[in-house]
Amino acid sequence: MSTLAVTTTLNGETVTFLCEPHETLLTALRDRLMLTGTKEGCSNGNCGACNVILDGTLVNSCLVLAAEVDGHQITTIEGIAGPNGLHPLQTSFLENAALQCGICTPGFIVASKALLDKNPQPTEREVRHWLAGNLCRCTGYDKIVRAVLEAASAGATKE
């Protein structure tokens, strides 16, 4: 069980880190790279708190081994804001009070970013379907869905 060196593009920067072969990407992000924005809820794929974008695709980082991302690209919640401040989704979550305790929020924002990258003008139904893998124990989801729809229409008026 030798320690592995993994090189990946993480939020746009090349990063090399060491990990155990059985370690998940979630553990490596939080405990080795100190990127604690990505949360652990269930560690079995059911809650979405650990969502990251891997090569453009939304995944649960608790179901990916850290070793698997060697040579791949990852975006975490820490990579969502741009150089000029918060991403429109982040602003919209704040303005719509789409969070209470906040533990699910990084996962929802990363998942919503992956949705808007693919489908910039989703319907409410599409937003709910896309976010079905993200659980929130506090908000009741409506404010989250509203925040995503508002960020999408704000993005549309900007263009």
Added chain:
Amino acid sequence: MQTFSYRSVSTVEEALAALASPTARALGGGTDLIPMVREGRRQADLVVDVKGIPELGRLEIDAQGNLTIGAAVALHRVYGHPEVARRWPGLVDAASLIGGTAVQGRATLGGNLCTASPAGDSIPALIVHGATLIVAGPAGRRSIPVAAFCIGPGRTVLGPGELLIAIQVPAPRPRSGAAYLRFIPRNEMDIAVASSGVALQLDAEGHIAAIDVALGAVGPTPIVVADAAALALGQAPSAEMAAKLGAAATAAARPIDDVRGTAAHRKRLVDVLTRRAFMAALHRIG
């Protein structure tokens, strides 16, 4: 999590050499294997990542219209492929039901088949689409009809050291349609209480020329409703025929009581789901 070694391979030969160890396991999307190993429900000393093998990542339609899906192709690629979505709708129904978006970003048909859950959603759909599995092992390659692949909960006909390479799905027949439906207590993100897949073909006169019905989560393996052909072939499709097929599904089901539902509920569900899947498959012809 138990400790294990990790190896990423890029050829079938390398994979077979690594899988020759009895404690090695292939890794597809990891959505079953990683939680199972963590929870101690599966032992593994070596995890062999097969996603880097080009043949396992293929998604191709050949000149005859047959589809080949590499065992390690993630589900979002299957339902995101417009031609696949148009021509194999029952498979796409199943692929887009498994987990949520983030699970579909990783999970594969190969993993769904090899996990061999009685409720594995892709399996009844692949059965009614007439799929064949290509397997490589120490003794060479062989092909297995998907209906013969699962032999019990978590058990398949794969021998020691065998690797699933690809799923071959024949071109849809003219005037054919298919659908796969399941029942879960919520709208998304749950394991089927019961499910039914139906594929059918009409002849030029509009009579049933071929029909396949397969059920999930109502037995130790997916169940083929063998009586379907005798009930339907040569006749015009109708609501009465749908009802007869539903009754045949109920008769073929061998469900148990468990946390997800009772046997009686499941028998009732496969009746309703089979009728609806039949009508949905019929509507998709054209």
